[in-house]
Amino acid sequence: MPALKDERNMQYLNSMFVIGAGGREHALVWHLAQFCPGATLFCAPGNPGIAQIATCLPIPLTDHTALADAAASLRISQTIVGPEAPLVGGIVDHFESKHLPIIGPSRAAAALEGSKVFAKSLMQRHDIPTAAFAAFDSPDAALRFVDRAAGPLVVKADGLAAGKGVVVCREPDEARAAIQSMMVDRVFAEAGVRIVIEECLDGEEVSVFALVDGEAVALLPAAQDHKRVQDGDRGPNTGGMGAAAPYTLSDALRQRIRREILDRVAHAMCAEGRPYRGILFVGLMVTEAGPKVLEFNCRLGDPEAEVILPLLSIGLPDAFAALRAGRLDPVDLPSAGGSAVGVVLASRGYPESPQVGLPIEGLQAAQADALVFHSGTAVREGRVMTAGGRVLTIVGQDATITAARSRAYQAAARIHFDGMHFRRDIGTRLAGAVVPAGRE
Numbered sequence: 303m304p305a306l307k308d309e310r311n312m313q314y315l316n317s318m319f320v321i322g323a324g325g326r327e328h329a330l331v332w333h334l335a336q337f338c339p340g341a342t343l344f345c346a347p348g349n350p351g352i353a354q355i356a357t358c359l360p361i362p363l364t365d366h367t368a369l370a371d372a373a374a375s376l377r378i379s380q381t382i383v384g385p386e387a388p389l390v391g392g393i394v395d396h397f398e399s400k401h402l403p404i405i406g407p408s409r410a411a412a413a414l415e416g417s418k419v420f421a422k423s424l425m426q427r428h429d430i431p432t433a434a435f436a437a438f439d440s441p442d443a444a445l446r447f448v449d450r451a452a453g454p455l456v457v458k459a460d461g462l463a464a465g466k467g468v469v470v471c472r473e474p475d476e477a478r479a480a481i482q483s484m485m486v487d488r489v490f491a492e493a494g495v496r497i498v499i500e501e502c503l504d505g506e507e508v509s510v511f512a513l514v515d516g517e518a519v520a521l522l523p524a525a526q527d528h529k530r531v532q533d534g535d536r537g538p539n540t541g542g543m544g545a546a547a548p549y550t551l552s553d554a555l556r557q558r559i560r561r562e563i564l565d566r567v568a569h570a571m572c573a574e575g576r577p578y579r580g581i582l583f584v585g586l587m588v589t590e591a592g593p594k595v596l597e598f599n600c601r602l603g604d605p606e607a608e609v610i611l612p613l614l615s616i617g618l619p620d621a622f623a624a625l626r627a628g629r630l631d632p633v634d635l636p637s638a639g640g641s642a643v644g645v646v647l648a649s650r651g652y653p654e655s656p657q658v659g660l661p662i663e664g665l666q667a668a669q670a671d672a673l674v675f676h677s678g679t680a681v682r683e684g685r686v687m688t689a690g691g692r693v694l695t696i697v698g699q700d701a702t703i704t705a706a707r708s709r710a711y712q713a714a715a716r717i718h719f720d721g722m723h724f725r726r727d728i729g730t731r732l733a734g735a736v737v738p739a740g741r742e
Contacts, residue, residue, distance in 0.1 A: 610642075
């Protein structure tokens with residue numbers, strides 16, 4: 303079913319503007335080109351892959367004034383914000399103060415991602431299932447808590463840390479080291495001034511996405527992300543090493559997620575004067591007691607966007623137009639069928655100290671059988687080079703997860719840059735995933 307309640311009043315989208323520079327934004331621009339072939343597309347600052355299908359504007363993400371001026375001068379019909387930092391920084395408030403159309407939550411609503419302390423406290427106040435937790439602004443108090451705690455813990459930086467501010471600690475010494483790193487050494491700068499320490503949940507992790515318009519919620523296909531840098535979920539957390547979709551939710555589990563989590567958080571944000579409008583990502587752990595929230599993000603995930611967007615049977619521009627008009631229908635956005643698996647190709651040293659500036663070979667050959675989304679690339683002297691930790695996301699599509707994995711890995715094998723590494727187990731759990739008994 304479409305997300306529009308009345309398509310006759312849909313705004314004509316003749317120019318669209320995506321803000322961001324990574325694989326998620328490349329996937330968004332690609333998606334817009336598929337569903338709005340007549341539209342003029344812009345992106346700021348963009349990347350070499352995006353530049354093949356949109357006009358890239360060299361405007362920093364932090365310059366909200368310049369971004370708004372560009373949207374005004376180009377008469378943009380719809381601006382879509384990809385990354386979290388501009389949203390948490392209030393770019394939506396700035397655009398709306400100038401009466402410029404934009405998709406995303408306000409600064410107040412983006413606190414769901416901008417502060418883990420806020421998000422956990424909101425869930426506690428409104429009976430939204432999540433792990434038991436405590437918040438700290440003193441390293442000494444946090445260390446005393448660890449001394450008293452039993453079992454594995456998760457230490458999280460309060461603020462934005464590019465997906466790396468979460469440390470799963472199986473032993474107390476690991477938790478103490480994480481506290482030292484975040485609160486004393488300030489490896490995440492101001493993001494680690496406060497931390498959350500919570501119980502470590504067991505179960506199956508799933509990424510759920512929805513469009514939210516106040517209290518109306520429309521679900522997108524779910525996915526499964528792989529955050530650890532090495533096969534078998536070993537090594538440090540990253541921004542994401544790959545994803546697979548769709549994650550098939552049973553009707554009973556889907557209804558619990560909607561009723562106990564999505565509807566409650568939408569209502570809670572309205573009740574607290576922070577109505578949420580935009581894309582909401584909920585990282586969930588499906589435990590024996592049911593689904594519990596690991597985190598909220600105020601935008602599409604990366605690399606989840608790269609595997610979800612190719613599966614949609616209707617375009618997000620229609621749903622975004624409905625959302626902006628206050629006419630979002632609270633139904634699921636349908637999938638066109640099939641599966642998608644995305645494999646991230648990363649630089650040597652990622653996530654701690656990635657090497658950059660190396661030539662990339664085989665892009666054209668890989669594109670023959672898969673989607674190739676650029677994340678950390680640049681063009682120098684006519685050659686595409688590595689320019690970040692996560693360089694490319696290679697997405698295979700087919701009828702099943704197994705076949706999609708095969709396409710993704712065959713395409714990935716055609717690409718080379720010095721020090722390239724990737725996980726070889728993306729999508730393996732989902733290929734035969736079932737919801738264990740008792741988790742519905």
